[in-house]
């Protein structure tokens with residue numbers, strides 16, 4: 001069954017789609033298992049490369065993962081869309097896709113957290129932040145836990161009439177709830193609560209319980225990891241969770257990965273490190289490169305590109321730690337972005353939110369008119385996600401009403417019929433990013449006869465890509481990208497009479513290094529490396545030469561002594 005992008009696939013359907021795509025493109029796609037989730041589900045990894053031109057590990061690679069946060073299922077569909085579009089466009093002869101799969105690879109994990117997604121997409125859903133492991137406590141906390149109490153398959157809101165309530169029904173539409181003004185009295189007011197039940201209710205006090213499963217896998221990485229008291233959801237220690245471990249191990253074993261996209265919802269933003277510190281502390285050349293890549297993303301998707309520290313903080317005086325993309329850049333030197341897909345307020349026409357880069361500030365405060373705009377948008381574009389306030393006899397709270405918008409398919413994810421329009425441009429950005437890979441190509445592989453069966457061998461390799469063979473300067477600082485080496489393989493009857501078998505030629509710059517030059521040009525050949533050897537061997541012999549290029553992969557060549 002062909003993949004559809006007007007629905008959200010559960011684990012079984014997603015796996016079936018991936019299996020079908022891989023089976024239809026056996027030379028371009030492979031299914032691996034990255035690791036097992038907390039509940040023992042396989043975390044699927046799709047490796048995309050043209051195996052006829054070499055294995056993925058010899059090629060520069062872009063990493064894409066999605067759905068580390070349980071309810072952010074748009075992200076999985078965006079990753080599936082990338083896989084689908086790469087495979088179909090390769091067959092259609094698309095130049096960029098051919099270049100990317102012939103000379104590079106993509107590692108795509110469409111659902112990094114299958115346990116959490118299984119709960120979110122179940123017929124009686126539960127919404128957890130990320131992992132389904134009980135955390136930080138084993139016992140259920142007293143207070144309100146969100147769940148589908150009336151059994152309609154959705155977790156909505158409960159409203160209870162209360163003279164001290166801070167909400168009221170709008171004159172505009174009785175289904176639309178708006179904030180009570182600070183000095184307002186004499187109306188009908190409501191208390192709004194998530195649909196749910198109260199653990200150990202005493203008949204008077206309602207508190208919002210900390211969810212039983214409040215671990216956040218995207219705070220569990222080693223990037224500046226801090227414990228629970230300083231970072232909500234951090235986990236027991238950096239990489240304590242199996243999903244994070246699987247990712248950490250994969251990166252340690254794949255130094256060919258130069259870039260990464262991690263798909264989330266929501267805000268319509270392309271975020272980059274740092275989360276914990278200012279851009280002043282980032283290597284300047286890396287910052288320029290980050291901005292250049294981010295700008296391609298903005299051009300292709302319309303999403304602004306910003307640093308988390310400067311423009312995406314949940315609290316003006318706090319930072320977040322243990323985030324995947326921070327670890328990737330800070331500790332691995334990989335250019336990594338977190339892409340926040342979809343945004344209901346901007347879809348509803350509230351442009352200042354993103355234009356002014358007030359992604360989070362807007363959540364804290366905005367005019368009532370914005371709430372009405374959002375309500376009208378849902379009523380017009382996703383009426384089936386809007387529920388009128390319906391009387392319900394709550395087992396603990398007595399008579400109340402359940403209603404409001406289904407946040408899962410309005411706030412967290414677009415209504416299904418708008419999914420494809422949201423995610424399609426992301427594939428364009430992913431491919432543009434993949435196309436920035438460092439790429440090794442032989443400029444010269446020459447043998448010159450010097451007499452007496454002695455030959456001078458000259459190997460010159462170019463980095464023809466945009467990024468340097470280390471990808472970032474940070475990778476050089478932290479030592480995760482080894483300098484480029486040119487290596488000679490002699491074979492039978494040949495001996496080395498001058499030079500070392502392996503010659504380190506340093507990191508080869510890409511065109512990214514020329515961006516800081518402005519109008520005055522810097523045409524130096526800092527993208528080129530050269531090695532020479534003297535060899536004694538009979539004429540007509542063939543020698544092997546290999547260039548190992550860190551993030552650029554491995555290039556193999558031959559010299560014929562003639």
Ligand SMILES: [Zn+2]
Nearest residue numbers: 069072264265
């Ligand atoms: Zn997220």
